[in-house]
Amino acid sequence: MDELQKIKAVADDPYAYAALMKKRENKPVVGFFCTYTPEELIYAAGAVPFRLFGTKKDILLADAHLQSYCCSLVRGGLEDALNGSLSFLDGAVFPHTCDSIQRLSDIWRLNAGFPFHIDVVLPVILHTQTARAYMIEVLREFKTDLESALDVEISNEKLGRAIEVYNRIRKHLKKISLIRSRNPQTISGADLFAVIKAAMVMDRDQIAELLCSLEKKLENRPQPEKAEGGKRIILSGGVCSHSDIYTLLAESGAEVVWDDLCTGSRYFEGEIENIGDPVEAIADRYLTRMVCPSKHRDITSRGENLVNLVKTHGAAGVVFLFLKFCDPHAFDYPYLKKYLDEAGVPSLLLELEQQPPPSGQLKTRFETFVDML
Amino acid sequence: MVDPEKKDTDKESRKIKSVARMKEIMTQYYIEAKTAGQTGKKVAWITSGGPVEFLIAMDVIPVYPENHGAMIGASKMGVGLCEKAEEMGYSRDLCSYARSDIACAAINGGPIGGLPRPDFLVCCNNICGTVMKWYEAVSRYYHVPLFILDTPFIHTRFSDAAKRYVIDQTYEYIRFLEEQCGKKMDMDRMREVGKLAVSGLRLWQEVLDTAAHKPAPMTAFDAFFHLALIVTLRGTQITVDYYRQLKQEMEERIRKGIAMVPNEKYRLLWDNLPVWYKTRWLSEKFSSRDACLAGDTYTSAWSGVLDLIDENNFIETGSVAYSSVYINVSLDMMFDTLKKLIEKYDVDGLVMHSNRSCKPYSFGQYDLAKMVMKKLNIPTLILEADMVDERSFSDSQIETRIDAFMETLAGKR
Ligand code: SF4
Numbered sequence: 194m195d196e197l198q199k200i201k202a203v204a205d206d207p208y209a210y211a212a213l214m215k216k217r218e219n220k221p222v223v224g225f226f227c228t229y230t231p232e233e234l235i236y237a238a239g240a241v242p243f244r245l246f247g248t249k250k251d252i253l254l255a256d257a258h259l260q261s262y263c264c265s266l267v268r269g270g271l272e273d274a275l276n277g278s279l280s281f282l283d284g285a286v287f288p289h290t291c292d293s294i295q296r297l298s299d300i301w302r303l304n305a306g307f308p309f310h311i312d313v314v315l316p317v318i319l320h321t322q323t324a325r326a327y328m329i330e331v332l333r334e335f336k337t338d339l340e341s342a343l344d345v346e347i348s349n350e351k352l353g354r355a356i357e358v359y360n361r362i363r364k365h366l367k368k369i370s371l372i373r374s375r376n377p378q379t380i381s382g383a384d385l386f387a388v389i390k391a392a393m394v395m396d397r398d399q400i401a402e403l404l405c406s407l408e409k410k411l412e413n414r415p416q417p418e419k420a421e422g423g424k425r426i427i428l429s430g431g432v433c434s435h436s437d438i439y440t441l442l443a444e445s446g447a448e449v450v451w452d453d454l455c456t457g458s459r460y461f462e463g464e465i466e467n468i469g470d471p472v473e474a475i476a477d478r479y480l481t482r483m484v485c486p487s488k489h490r491d492i493t494s495r496g497e498n499l500v501n502l503v504k505t506h507g508a509a510g511v512v513f514l515f516l517k518f519c520d521p522h523a524f525d526y527p528y529l530k531k532y533l534d535e536a537g538v539p540s541l542l543l544e545l546e547q548q549p550p551p552s553g554q555l556k557t558r559f560e561t562f563v564d565m566l
Numbered sequence: 567m568v569d570p571e572k573k574d575t576d577k578e579s580r581k582i583k584s585v586a587r588m589k590e591i592m593t594q595y596y597i598e599a600k601t602a603g604q605t606g607k608k609v610a611w612i613t614s615g616g617p618v619e620f621l622i623a624m625d626v627i628p629v630y631p632e633n634h635g636a637m638i639g640a641s642k643m644g645v646g647l648c649e650k651a652e653e654m655g656y657s658r659d660l661c662s663y664a665r666s667d668i669a670c671a672a673i674n675g676g677p678i679g680g681l682p683r684p685d686f687l688v689c690c691n692n693i694c695g696t697v698m699k700w701y702e703a704v705s706r707y708y709h710v711p712l713f714i715l716d717t718p719f720i721h722t723r724f725s726d727a728a729k730r731y732v733i734d735q736t737y738e739y740i741r742f743l744e745e746q747c748g749k750k751m752d753m754d755r756m757r758e759v760g761k762l763a764v765s766g767l768r769l770w771q772e773v774l775d776t777a778a779h780k781p782a783p784m785t786a787f788d789a790f791f792h793l794a795l796i797v798t799l800r801g802t803q804i805t806v807d808y809y810r811q812l813k814q815e816m817e818e819r820i821r822k823g824i825a826m827v828p829n830e831k832y833r834l835l836w837d838n839l840p841v842w843y844k845t846r847w848l849s850e851k852f853s854s855r856d857a858c859l860a861g862d863t864y865t866s867a868w869s870g871v872l873d874l875i876d877e878n879n880f881i882e883t884g885s886v887a888y889s890s891v892y893i894n895v896s897l898d899m900m901f902d903t904l905k906k907l908i909e910k911y912d913v914d915g916l917v918m919h920s921n922r923s924c925k926p927y928s929f930g931q932y933d934l935a936k937m938v939m940k941k942l943n944i945p946t947l948i949l950e951a952d953m954v955d956e957r958s959f960s961d962s963q964i965e966t967r968i969d970a971f972m973e974t975l976a977g978k979r
């Protein structure tokens with residue numbers, strides 16, 4: 194499938210893609226770390242939002258700025274900003290999420306030297322009308338900041354079109370994920386991961402087209418009567434940037450059929466209602482979408498959601514995938530595990546760094562877990 | 567064998583007399599909190615940076631898990647409790663206040679047999695994101711309501727929208743309290759509490775300022791101890807009276823020439839939370855090298871926003887001011903505060919506690935250290951440790967680093 198080939202090439206080397214795209218299309222590229230980045234506004238400003246995952250190599254330069262007890266996404270992101278790997282960036286956007294990203298924003302602003310830097314100090318709570326009102330004002334400020342940083346005007350028409358494109362991308366991503374959940378043989382976990390990753394870095398019009406035809410092709414594949422494959426599991430946690438995890442799990446006899454990750458369902462869930470004021474509509478998606486643990490809506494919905502996902506997708510177990518030193522996710526772990534325990538769902542906790550883990554060790558842990566299911 | 571403590575009459579005279587009164591107040595406070603069930607008073611757990619004034623005005627007993635965490639650290643019970651929390655599934659990389667406190671609740675352990683059960687929780691995230699996750703866990707554990715006061719972080723600006731957001735939430739906070747307590751807030755009382763809070767903050771700042779005198783009548787290690795009241799009982803007359811007494815004692819020490827560090831030669835500034843289980847040890851290490859930790863960024867954080875509070879309009883200015891505390895602002899703004907403190911206390915060096923537990927306080931310290939060197943020519947010593955979890959402290963390593971740093975300072979003279 195050439196769509197998939199194209200997508201995988203981008204996911205394999207997003208930096209090379211970005212540099213080339215920039216040369217060819219001459220669009221500004223704007224870096225971001227988190228799904229709380231209002232990408233629609235960046236798109237509407239004529240720029241390409243580019244998700245950063247941090248280096249997979251050793252940390253050298255960032256060591257002079259961040260202690261070893263900082264998560265590798267933050268350290269690795271700074272590393273690339275300092276070592277020149279991100280020279281194609283015109284700027285970066287930092288929505289407020291966790292304590293580590295909050296400080297990374299300062300360090301980045303003071304050291305990285307990109308043309309612009311925007312903080313989007315979103316509310317941390319997302320369950321009150323007051324927070325909604327504030328969120329809307331923050332998004333409007335972000336719009337103004339972007340307009341002056343990129344010297345453009347972001348009209349409501351442009352925003353409406355951005356929302357439309359993003360809705361399409363998210364719908365396709367969800368659809369393709371559902372196809373995989375229905376039958377994991379249709380597209381491998383590693384490939385689906387590449388698809389989602391590419392959707393966070395590519396020119397959005399281009400990826401929307403690719404996703405559309407990919408979805409059609411997958412739909413039209415002959416479906417076996419019964420889904421085959423390994424034990425069905427769900428991944429839960431923050432950022433996953435190792436496609437090997439999916440492969441290793443498959444080799445150990447488990448298929449990831451759904452996830453509760455920032456680099457997965459939290460990216461594509463939630464449609465924006467493209468009516469009324471576009472900024473308010475963007476805000477409302479954040480207010481209704483399942484929260485990430487750095488935001489607060491209530492104290493139980495993440496647990497309930499996880500158990501529901503297990504049921505909906507007929508999963509036999511959950512693998513928690515956290516980055517080491519990630520506070521928000523680590524804090525929710527005991528409670529999420531309790532919810533799973535009470536529902537009789539086995540789980541495995543894995544703390545990773547952005548740097549690739551030794552696969553032999555991982556495989557043994559996976560195999561032991563899968564045997565238990 | 568001679569007991570050096572008893573022999574040293576100088577040392578006796580250097581002791582701060584008010585300490586006894588402080589201990590009395592804190593004991594009384596904890597007794598009252600622990601027996602709230604019998605007196606029918608409501609108990610609220612609240613974060614150290616939260617606007618406690620509203621609880622005081624509503625006659626609710628405020629309880630501070632963080633202060634409790636500090637007690638756990640000081641009584642060296644941190645490791646056991648942290649390990650217990652780890653057994654419960656809380657990663658060792660999480661804040662040790664949170665870990666040790668969560669464990670305490672589960673086993674009614676710790677120095678005072680656990681904190682009194684909360685009727686409700688008030689969490690203000692002006693200090694970190696950790697407290698929100700921690701209070702969510704507490705709220706699930708005790709099945710009690712949680713109010714979160716969300717104070718937007720200040721990177722380059724504190725927007726009007728953010729200020730309005732904080733003010734709106736302050737009114738929501740009042741409504742939440744009225745609901746929980748089943749009574750209206752008495753606005754006259756609230757005004758009075760607001761004024762007392764401001765007086766308390768002002769006096770606390772004046773106490774801290776006395777250490778600008780050379781030699782300093784007290785050090786940051788003393789400030790760590792005396793801080794408890796400005797955190798726990800801000801907005802009460804007791805606090806105002808106590809700090810007035812403490813200030814008088816400090817002034818008297820200055821008049822009599824009593825210095826906390828016998829041969830004060832070097833003056834230093836401390837950054838970040840104390841290392842609670844090593845305060846005495848560290849204090850002696852520095853003191854024996856003639857170094858006085860005259861000031862710190864931590865204990866001055868509360869009074870640091872004093873200028874932003876209008877004591878006649880606490881409701882609309884209090885929470886807004888608390889949004890600007892030292893740890894809720896960007897590194898460049900922190901540098902401005904550091905600069906002021908370095909100048910005020912006229913210090914020769916900066917000692918930064920790189921505190922594994924407290925990421926928002928510790929990340930960025932390397933950059934701050936560089937700025938302080940470059941712009942103010944003040945060297946920095948960075949000590950890697952943790953405020954409660956002793957497993958992250960190495961005596962020999964820290965001592966070697968202190969010695970090396972003191973040599974650098976001596977060389978600069
Ligand atoms: S992985 Fe966790 S600590 Fe790191 S940036 Fe994401 S939320 Fe923050």
Ligand code: SF4
Pocket residue numbers: 632661662663664693694695696697839923924925926927
């Ligand atoms: S020590 Fe730091 S992380 Fe822990 S509660 Fe205090 S401010 Fe938050």
